Amino acid sequence: PLQELNERVLAEDVYLFAVEPKIQQNRRAWGNYNLYGNRYVTTPNEPNAVEIYYYLKNPVQEDITVTVSDPYGNVLRTMNGETTAGINKMLWNIGRISPGEYVVTLETGDKKWTQKTRVLVQPEK
Numbered sequence: 001p002l003q004e005l006n007e008r009v010l011a012e013d014v015y016l017f018a019v020e021p022k023i024q025q026n027r028r029a030w031g032n033y034n035l036y037g038n039r040y041v042t043t044p045n046e047p048n049a050v051e052i053y054y055y056l057k058n059p060v061q062e063d064i065t066v067t068v069s070d071p072y073g074n075v076l077r078t079m080n081g082e083t084t085a086g087i088n089k090m091l092w093n094i095g096r097i098s099p100g101e102y103v104v105t106l107e108t109g110d111k112k113w114t115q116k117t118r119v120l121v122q123p124e125k
Contacts, residue, residue, distance in 0.1 A: 001053040001087055015055040016106045019117035022050045024094050049091035050117055054106050059085050062109045068092050069103050076102070094119050 001017040009015045025048045052066055064081035076097070082088040092104075099121045106113045 009055060010057070012055070013057045014106070014108060014111065014113065016104070016113035016115055017053040017055070019050060019052055019104050019115045021118040021120055022094060023120045023122050024048065024097070024099060025122055047091055048095050049093045050119070052090040052092060052104055053087055054081065055087050056083070056085050059083055060108055065107045066090055067105045067107070069105070071101050071103065081106070
């Protein structure tokens with residue numbers, strides 16, 4: 001979102017940033033066993049989730065609702081977002097989602113903003 005942040009975005013009351021495609025991680029074992037060596041890894045793993053960022057110029061009184069749907073309009077997940085001013089972040093868990101294209105919709109009051117995203121397949125080693 002920082003690369004997309006500019007004067008035009010800051011002038012908007014609400015702005016939904018572009019949603020980056022995400023590679024779905026296939027974790028078949030506990031943690032990242034490929035890096036254990038003779039010890040357990042202590043660094044946190046990257047979340048297996050699509051990161052959704054939006055900007056609010058001022059705190060809003062209405063609810064913030066983020067909906068994820070497939071290209072046919074079938075709603076897969078509805079989440080409530082923060083209503084505080086600034087850049088806010090939400091995570092959409094993609095652990096059991098099929099790879100493909102999805103639509104993210106942010107709603108507050110009677111206004112809507114949409115962005116497309118993709119869930120990609122993790123390449124085989």
